[in-house]
Amino acid sequence: MKELGTQTITTDRLVLRRFSLKDVNDYYEVIQDPQLYEYISYNPCSSLEETREYLTESIHYDDPYYFFWAITLDGKIIGSISATNVNIFNRSIELGYLLFSSYWHHGYMSEAGAAVFKYLQKIGFHKVVAFIQEGNTSSMKLCERLGMHSDGCFEDEILLKDGRYLDLYHYVIIFNEKNEENKA
Numbered sequence: 001m002k003e004l005g006t007q008t009i010t011t012d013r014l015v016l017r018r019f020s021l022k023d024v025n026d027y028y029e030v031i032q033d034p035q036l037y038e039y040i041s042y043n044p045c046s047s048l049e050e051t052r053e054y055l056t057e058s059i060h061y062d063d064p065y066y067f068f069w070a071i072t073l074d075g076k077i078i079g080s081i082s083a084t085n086v087n088i089f090n091r092s093i094e095l096g097y098l099l100f101s102s103y104w105h106h107g108y109m110s111e112a113g114a115a116v117f118k119y120l121q122k123i124g125f126h127k128v129v130a131f132i133q134e135g136n137t138s139s140m141k142l143c144e145r146l147g148m149h150s151d152g153c154f155e156d157e158i159l160l161k162d163g164r165y166l167d168l169y170h171y172v173i174i175f176n177e178k179n180e181e182n183k184a
Ligand SMILES: CC(C)(COP(=O)(O)OP(=O)(O)OC[C@H]1O[C@@H](n2cnc3c(N)ncnc32)[C@H](O)[C@@H]1OP(=O)(O)O)[C@@H](O)C(=O)NCCC(=O)NCCS
Pocket: 035, 036, 037, 039, 040, 097, 098, 099, 100, 103, 104, 105, 106, 107, 108, 109, 110, 111, 130, 131, 132, 133, 136, 138, 139, 141, 142
């Protein structure tokens, strides 16, 4: 495994780069977007001060297996993408992402995700997983566009405030798919 950590990635339209404390105001603006929280239950930052604390804790880029990018378009932060919960032994990692809703439906997250997958594959990861709440069809479609598939779900995994339970779907992509190897 290559110990590259979070390095800048440039795509056709985007630059994925490390966060810094200079981003507090811009990131706060993004994560206050209420549309982000229909299917994710947590917003860690309800004030600028909490956003500063969150970013201060999040910016530990000296860890070679820590991946957390600001997604920027023409210099403006429009979202974030991360790969966390690394299992170095199994070479697997979990994807997370959010995009300011004004930028939905333009393919930006698909572009960011594809670039991140290429990067993680280059580092030596075998597998990327994502956990998606029942009903989050935009996120499921995104994962499918990125070449992931669902290999099952955890039933009644999430208890909502109104007492309902929702399933949590597990999505996965395996680089160098075994099936491809078998075909050879
Ligand atoms: C999940 C999320 C990032 C998906 O955003 P998105 O805008 O649908 O995804 P993309 O940026 O890849 O855009 C894809 C859409 O743009 C369209 N598109 C336009 N140009 C495109 C291009 N060049 N490439 C790919 N898609 C393109 C696609 O057809 C697709 O359209 P659709 O939304 O009508 O299906 C967004 O809904 C979000 O931030 N949700 C809240 C946070 C969240 O739920 N995170 C995930 C937790 S599991």
